[in-house]
């Protein structure tokens with residue numbers, strides 16, 4: 001009898017059992033939820049990356065406990081490690097991958113979820129902040145994906161998921177100034193890298209959330225509470241998304257369930273982009 005507590009039968013190809021996963025920006029928000037989804041789907045080897053060492057360690061501890069409670073495993077059967085990393089620095093990203101390889105020996109599924117949002121209008125955006133926005137949200141995602149492929153290609157393949165946004169599909173969809181400026185390149189980067197690495201067995205897809213309730217959006221809503229009503233009224237399903245609404249899509253893209261899917265975008269937006 002399997003030690004896994006889940007009594008719900010499901011397609012085996014959705015299982016994350018035996019897969020080594022890495023999620024960036026995972027100390028909180030969507031990244032943290034992606035980790036929970038992987039652990040709930042059977043992953044027992046997980047690396048979480050974020051800016052501050054203490055945040056990484058706290059999140060790793062919480063996720064480890066979650067895995068033990070959810071799946072009824074013994075402590076020695078689950079390994080969740082936290083790694084301090086600034087995704088905008090290529091050296092820092094390479095260093096983090098080395099730690100993952102030293103610990104687990106391989107890497108199967110990587111999610112690039114680290115990102116920042118700032119509330120400036122285009123006319124007021126300070127030049128150094130625009131550069132930082134690109135450094136984290138575009139260059140950081142590229143470093144994450146390229147380093148993943150460098151490790152996955154020799155081992156025969158893997159799955160990379162780049163977190164974009166529904167606003168990649170039309171700038172007018174975003175009430176956050178300049179948000180599409182970085183979500184669009186991320187969506188197209190996924191398609192472009194997918195073509196380059198397809199023959200090597202490395203799949204690259206993008207996941208585009210609608211407005212989800214995380215610290216990132218909460219900080220914007222604190223400054224402008226009316227935005228929530230606007231976002232809800234523009235969403236056919238009539239609500240903002242909860243981070244766990246992305247669980248099914250992220251497990252699909254990371255697992256063998258999507259083994260013939262590459263270069264695709266999955267939008268999870270309550271119908272916001274339907275025109």
Ligand SMILES: NC(=O)c1ccc[n+]([C@@H]2O[C@H](COP(=O)([O-])OP(=O)(O)OC[C@H]3O[C@@H](n4cnc5c(N)ncnc54)[C@H](O)[C@@H]3O)[C@@H](O)[C@H]2O)c1
Nearest residue numbers: 025028029030050051086087114115165211212214215216
């Ligand atoms: N929340 C939404 O509504 C929403 C919608 C569409 C897209 N997104 C995208 O999803 C991603 C995650 O968003 P979220 O809502 O979880 O945000 P969040 O602010 O709650 O979490 C982002 C995490 O990334 C980390 N981070 C930031 N810069 C980093 C860096 N240089 N190196 C390493 N880690 C860094 C932060 O410390 C934080 O833990 C972002 O790319 C965001 O643009 C979010």
